[in-house]
Amino acid sequence: MESTRKHNSLDGCSFTIICDVENLFFGEEGAAHAYGPQKGGRIEEVRFLDDGLRRMATVILADKALNLQCVPGSGAAGGLGGAFATFLDRTFVSGANLVLDANGVRKKDVSFSLIFFGEGKIDLQTLKGNYRWASLVSETHKVFGGSVAIPVDELMRPMTSPSRSILTICRLGN
Known part of the structure; x- marks a missing residue:
């Protein structure tokens, strides 16, 4: 090369x-x-x-x-x-870890009502990225922006707490 x-x-x-x-x-x-x-x-x-x-x-x-x-x-x-x-x-x-650590989120008693994510398309890749680390932060609602290209039940599967939910602000589809 x-x-x-x-x-x-x-x-x-x-x-x-x-x-x-x-x-x-x-x-x-x-x-x-x-x-x-x-x-x-x-x-x-x-x-x-x-x-x-x-x-x-x-x-x-x-x-x-x-x-x-x-x-x-x-x-x-x-x-x-x-x-x-x-x-x-x-x-x-990890960018997520970098941001969390830079803001001391894991060192403080911090609570969030909502966490917003910007995703072009919510798909299986989302489960391996932002979605994965979001569950570590707190028992909050996650709001993902982007079209949903994965069945909602697949998104819900990793969420174990009934207080967690997914709110979509775009139409469902590809």
């Missing part, structure tokens, strides 16, 4: 990559399959993109000895996480 044109200012720098998903680079849980349909990609386009990511991962493995399938978050942002993992001295951290 050509890296001789890398800007010198990156030498000696380390980066903190904020990422709340753990998608792999390619495959059924990879970038193309997770995010392609969210962006309107048809199945043949998703397969084409996934094949390209698979080939790219093969080149990266051969050239950089880095297996992106072993890097949680390498499929984030359509594979941008994999690019960061390949070319930067980086650490991946």
Whole structure:
């Protein structure tokens, strides 16, 4: 892989990559399959993109000895996480945890009535990201903004307390 044109200012720098998903680079849980349909990609386009990511991962493995399938978050942002993992001295951290810790939410006796989330589409990916950490904060109502592309009973399954609920502020559907 050509890296001789890398800007010198990156030498000696380390980066903190904020990422709340753990998608792999390619495959059924990879970038193309997770995010392609969210962006309107048809199945043949998703397969084409996934094949390209698979080939790219093969080149990266051969050239950089880095297996992106072993890097949680390498499929984030359509594979941008994999690019960061390949070319930067980086650490991946949870954005949700970063915000919670920066505001001392877990260190205080804090209570919320509502927590709002901005999601383009509420789907299985939501269950692995914002939705997962939201249950750690408190017994509050969660309000997700975005179209709902997953049966509501699948969203409710992880919620164990009867005081929790989901309120949708958009129409149901794809």
